[in-house]
Amino acid sequence: MFKWLLISKYLRRKLAPLFAALAVTVCTMMVIVVMSVMGGFLDLLQSSAHKLTGDVVIDANTYGGFPYYQDLIERIEKLPSVEAATPTVVSYGLLRLFDSTKPVEVMGIRPREMDRIVGFSQTLMWQSSDIDNLPTNIDLEKLSLDMRSPLATDDRPGCVIGIETNPVQWRDEKGQYNPGWAAVFSEAVISVLPVTTKGDFVDAQRLRCVVLNEFKSGLYEIDSSRVYVPFDELQRKLLMSGSTQSVDAEGNLVDKPTPARASEIMVKAADGYSPQQVEDDVAGLMNDFLAEHPELTVQPRVRTWMQRHHTLLSAVENEKGLVTFLFVIISVVAVVMVATTFYTIVLEKTRDIGVLRAIGASSYGVSKLFLGYGLGVGTLGSLVGLILAAIIVTHLNNIQDTLATRMFSFIAFVLVIVISSIIVTIATAMLCRRRDNRLELTVLAAAATLVLLSLTCYYLFPHVTLPGIASLDGQFGWRMWDPRVYFFERIPDRLDIFGSAWVVLGAIVSSVVGALIPAILAARMNPVEALRYE
Amino acid sequence: MPRDLLQATSLKRSFHEGGRELHVLRGIDINVQRGQMVAILGASGSGKSTLLHLLGGFERPTACSVIFDGRNIYDLPGGKLDHYRNQHVGFVFQFYHLLPELTALENVMIAAMIRRGPLSWLAGQGATRQRALALLERVGLRERTRHRPAKLSGGERQRVAIARALMNQPDVLLADEPTGNLDRNTGANILQLLTELHDEGQTMVIVTHDEHVAARAESRGSVRRLVDGQLDGL
Numbered sequence: 001m002f003k004w005l006l007i008s009k010y011l012r013r014k015l016a017p018l019f020a021a022l023a024v025t026v027c028t029m030m031v032i033v034v035m036s037v038m039g040g041f042l043d044l045l046q047s048s049a050h051k052l053t054g055d056v057v058i059d060a061n062t063y064g065g066f067p068y069y070q071d072l073i074e075r076i077e078k079l080p081s082v083e084a085a086t087p088t089v090v091s092y093g094l095l096r097l098f099d100s101t102k103p104v105e106v107m108g109i110r111p112r113e114m115d116r117i118v119g120f121s122q123t124l125m126w127q128s129s130d131i132d133n134l135p136t137n138i139d140l141e142k143l144s145l146d147m148r149s150p151l152a153t154d155d156r157p158g159c160v161i162g163i164e165t166n167p168v169q170w171r172d173e174k175g176q177y178n179p180g181w182a183a184v185f186s187e188a189v190i191s192v193l194p195v196t197t198k199g200d201f202v203d204a205q206r207l208r209c210v211v212l213n214e215f216k217s218g219l220y221e222i223d224s225s226r227v228y229v230p231f232d233e234l235q236r237k238l239l240m241s242g243s244t245q246s247v248d249a250e251g252n253l254v255d256k257p258t259p260a261r262a263s264e265i266m267v268k269a270a271d272g273y274s275p276q277q278v279e280d281d282v283a284g285l286m287n288d289f290l291a292e293h294p295e296l297t298v299q300p301r302v303r304t305w306m307q308r309h310h311t312l313l314s315a316v317e318n319e320k321g322l323v324t325f326l327f328v329i330i331s332v333v334a335v336v337m338v339a340t341t342f343y344t345i346v347l348e349k350t351r352d353i354g355v356l357r358a359i360g361a362s363s364y365g366v367s368k369l370f371l372g373y374g375l376g377v378g379t380l381g382s383l384v385g386l387i388l389a390a391i392i393v394t395h396l397n398n399i400q401d402t403l404a405t406r407m408f409s410f411i412a413f414v415l416v417i418v419i420s421s422i423i424v425t426i427a428t429a430m431l432c433r434r435r436d437n438r439l440e441l442t443v444l445a446a447a448a449t450l451v452l453l454s455l456t457c458y459y460l461f462p463h464v465t466l467p468g469i470a471s472l473d474g475q476f477g478w479r480m481w482d483p484r485v486y487f488f489e490r491i492p493d494r495l496d497i498f499g500s501a502w503v504v505l506g507a508i509v510s511s512v513v514g515a516l517i518p519a520i521l522a523a524r525m526n527p528v529e530a531l532r533y534e
Numbered sequence: 535m536p537r538d539l540l541q542a543t544s545l546k547r548s549f550h551e552g553g554r555e556l557h558v559l560r561g562i563d564i565n566v567q568r569g570q571m572v573a574i575l576g577a578s579g580s581g582k583s584t585l586l587h588l589l590g591g592f593e594r595p596t597a598c599s600v601i602f603d604g605r606n607i608y609d610l611p612g613g614k615l616d617h618y619r620n621q622h623v624g625f626v627f628q629f630y631h632l633l634p635e636l637t638a639l640e641n642v643m644i645a646a647m648i649r650r651g652p653l654s655w656l657a658g659q660g661a662t663r664q665r666a667l668a669l670l671e672r673v674g675l676r677e678r679t680r681h682r683p684a685k686l687s688g689g690e691r692q693r694v695a696i697a698r699a700l701m702n703q704p705d706v707l708l709a710d711e712p713t714g715n716l717d718r719n720t721g722a723n724i725l726q727l728l729t730e731l732h733d734e735g736q737t738m739v740i741v742t743h744d745e746h747v748a749a750r751a752e753s754r755g756s757v758r759r760l761v762d763g764q765l766d767g768l
Contacts, residue, residue: 001655002647009635355631358592359698360620360648362613528593531631 002361003369007376010345017377018444020334020341020511024381025388027331028507032389034327035499037396038320040492045316048218049309054117054266055275056282057308062298063195065089065240065261072289073265081273081281086113087262089234093192093204095227097183097211100167105226106192106207108234111145111160117268121145123215125163130179140184144213147230150185157233159188159209163216164224175490183211190227194239200250205237219312235260275304334507338377338514342370346518353522354530367523374515375508382507386500396491417454421447539603539737540566540589540706546597547584558584559595560763566706566739571732573751574741576760582741583710585760589739590623590708591615603705620649624699628711630691632683638694639679642666645701669697673727689720696727700736707731707738713747725750 011017060066073085089108094101114120121141128140138150147158161183163169169181188211194202209229216223235241242260269278283302290299306313346353353366361369392399402410428446545562548555558581566572576582588595591607599606607618619625624645632641643666647655655662670679673693683691692712699707712728713721725747732738732754740751741760748757758765 001650001652002644004652005640005644005647006633006635351631352633355627355633356644356648357616358590358619358625358627358631359645360616360702362616365648526593528587531627 021381023337025385027334028385055269056267067259069262090263096189108231158212162223342518357527363523367519370519378508378511571755624704626709
């Protein structure tokens with residue numbers, strides 16, 4: 001029982017272990033913040049990637065597509081693990097918009113089916129209210145899902161373009177797009193190159209369409225290069241819609257019936273089924289399908305969305321792991337700090353150890369005292385680190401905004417806090433000395449309270465600035481996360497709770513390990529030698 | 535004939551220092567009976583403290599053994615030897631050796647805390663606290679229980695140390711120069727306290743170089759002189 005009494009006393013009345021706890025706090029906070037932010041990126045990427053392909057995708061594995069897709073979809077939709085499936089046609093072409101031409105990926109889709117499978121409408125950027133001078137009876141979302149021109153007399157199909165394919169659109173410093181630059185109701189001309197089933201090119205086809213909306217998936221590579229057009233239109237332009245004619249090996253049209261083809265089938269899992277389960281079921285179905293169609297020389301592939309985007313996701317996952325690992329290595333400093341502090345304490349407390357041994361404490365009990373001390377430092381430090389990390393992660397965007405728009409006001413504010421804290425600390429210390437109170441704890445509590453109160457005031461009154469500083473804020477500012485460079489406008493601000501729990505546990509174990517050697521030294525101490533120690 | 539509580543025969547202790555053997559105790563014979571006060575008088579460096587450490591189970595003798603209540607304490611396993619130091623022996627040091635972070639009351643109670651786990655401690659906490667308070671009152675420090683050692687005078691610290699030594703109702707109190715670091719008056723007060731405790735039946739062994747202490751002990755027990763590593767009766 002004496003161990004707990006001494007641990008609590010040492011923790012409260014010594015500054016050295018508080019510094020060790022501070023090192024643990026900083027390291028814990030650092031690792032949790034890095035892990036949460038990087039994990040947040042990965043989550044955003046995964047979410048965006050998932051929304052692009054559904055749970056499972058069957059792709060043709062060739063530019064020419066695969067036939068009998070409608071029959072396959074009917075069979076797939078009968079699987080209990082599948083909720084819905086939709087075909088797509090994918091090609092590459094040139095987009096001409098506002099006198100600018102750029103290469104794009106053209107995807108023919110059935111928008112309402114896509115909406116059901118991947119929430120297509122959620123990626124649409126503009127509502128009718130966003131666009132100036134739009135007649136009130138026009139519903140942009142409905143038009144986008146129908147993919148047709150708002151004018152009954154207009155026979156051009158509609159299309160939805162990636163927001164970054166619009167040559168006049170750009171993001172401001174907050175990462176926001178300007179609806180004034182939206183290409184809504186502008187004409188886009190898309191040129192595509194049909195390919196025969198044997199892989200030969202045919203004459204380029206032009207598709208004139210009306211831009212009904214812009215979409216933002218969250219993946220820059222997609223948003224800067226993809227255009228959605230109606231499935232049937234693109235299928236027809238690519239000569240994949242099936243007809244009584246076909247293209248021979250020389251590229252000539254011949255009178256031979258060909259089945260319609262699709263490039264991909266996107267599949268959504270039914271509730272309670274994982275993508276992996278759906279993949280297994282669909283793969284089983286594909287075996288039967290391929291057995292029935294031996295003429296398919298290139299076999300379509302069945303992959304989950306994670307397998308489809310493996311390259312992108314695993315790269316970010318590796319980066320997350322690497323950065324976290326580097327910060328964990330840096331955090332070894334906390335272990336060294338704890339070990340050094342405890343070694344110093346053991347030296348300082350040599351005589352006390354002798355006294356404890358002299359009055360009957362076992363060497364095991366003395367070692368447990370220092371291990372418990374390490375446990376206390378680790379627990380205190382890591383929990384404070386967790387709290388600070390949670391505050392930082394959840395307020396990361398506020399912090400960024402402050403640094404970008406009010407950095408000098410903030411620095412001035414911090415200086416005022418620090419000076420006030422020093423004054424309060426000195427006054428408290430003098431008062432404690434006079435009253436024989438617990439000096440260090442009271443001083444720390446006073447300083448911490450002042451800092452917290454000040455930050456609360458700063459948070460509650462965000463628009464209060466100091467005279468003369470506001471102009472500096474206007475001219476300078478540091479945006480650590482520039483949404484014009486990175487594609488997500490906001491820094492991920494969700495705490496990785498599971499990962500944080502492991503980091504806290506690791507910090508506690510590290511602190512105990514740091515205290516291990518000093519604890520062994522203390523346990524081995526001869527009581528007589530310890531009592532004679534000067 | 536009363537039975538010996540603590541006994542050592544031909545007790546030897548030597549140290550290796552600077553490549554030679556230093557014989558500090560060359561064959562000590564000592565018997566301490568229950569209720570007896572034994573004073574050991576010797577010059578500085580004569581080995582008084584070493585003898586007390588051997589009797590208290592702090593370090594092993596080079597030869598012979600220390601018999602407590604019929605058993606050689608150095609044959610006891612480590613845990614039992616710790617138990618001996620905690621339960622059967624109370625130690626008072628010349629330099630008090632109080633734990634600076636603890637209050638006077640906590641310094642006294644810690645002797646009782648050492649052998650108890652959290653549950654046992656919670657069960658008996660009240661009684662232990664009452665005993666510690668009673669001891670502090672007994673040594674005249676009832677009003678100073680919440681003071682830390684740094685705020686106490688030398689005499690007060692030694693009183694706290696005596697209270698701590700008595701906390702577990704030890705069979706024998708071992709005092710190493712208990713007045714050696716105090717002025718004359720304060721030392722006399724501490725000596726008075728020790729003699730009162732002896733009157734109450736506390737067995738004690740006091741080592742000192744102070745003839746006044748020896749004279750006080752002589753009137754109520756035996757005084758032995760430690761010379762050249764051996765004890766002579768006065």
